[in-house]
Amino acid sequence: xxxxxxxxxxEGVILVDVRxxxxxxxxxxxxxxxxxxxxxxGQQRVILDLGEVSYIDSVGLSTLVASYTSARxxxxxxxxxxxxxxxxxxxxxxxxSTVFEVYETLEAARQAFAPEQP
Numbered sequence: 001x002x003x004x005x006x007x008x009x010x011e012g013v014i015l016v017d018v019r020x021x022x023x024x025x026x027x028x029x030x031x032x033x034x035x036x037x038x039x040x041x042g043q044q045r046v047i048l049d050l051g052e053v054s055y056i057d058s059v060g061l062s063t064l065v066a067s068y069t070s071a072r073x074x075x076x077x078x079x080x081x082x083x084x085x086x087x088x089x090x091x092x093x094x095x096x097s098t099v100f101e102v103y104e105t106l107e108a109a110r111q112a113f114a115p116e117q118p
Contacts, residue, residue: 003027004052005034013045013110014038015081019052022060031060035067035078044076047109051082056090068100077101079109 003026004019016034021027038046048064050056056064064080071078080102083091091097103109 003030005030007034007038010106011110013047013113014043015047015049015106017049017052021054022056022063024057024059028059028063032063032067035063036070039067039070039074039076042074044071044074045113046071046076046078047081047103047106048078049081049106050087051084053084053087056087061090061094061096065096065099077113079103079112081106081109 002020003022004017006017008015008017016038018031022031035046035048046067068078078100080100082104083102088097088102091100091102101109101112103112
């Protein structure tokens, strides 16, 4: 299954809806490219909705970590939303659950960002 990536702006936060498999190949490259583009363009508040991701491999995890690191270096943050059971278990096994902030609802994830400075 090909990867499906759509971005939406919701009250100053970028929501990236990801569906399909995040695996070695064009799927991971498409996600990496989209997140890099957003971060490089100055988007500081990004939420990745992984609710419809059916599988993620080590390269996919690497993409998430690299994107998180890039966002943090740029003064922003990347939060995860609606992790499927398998992805949640993978984050726990790899201890990445201590790195990422994970939320069940969009509202909770959105509110977790610090207020924008005027």
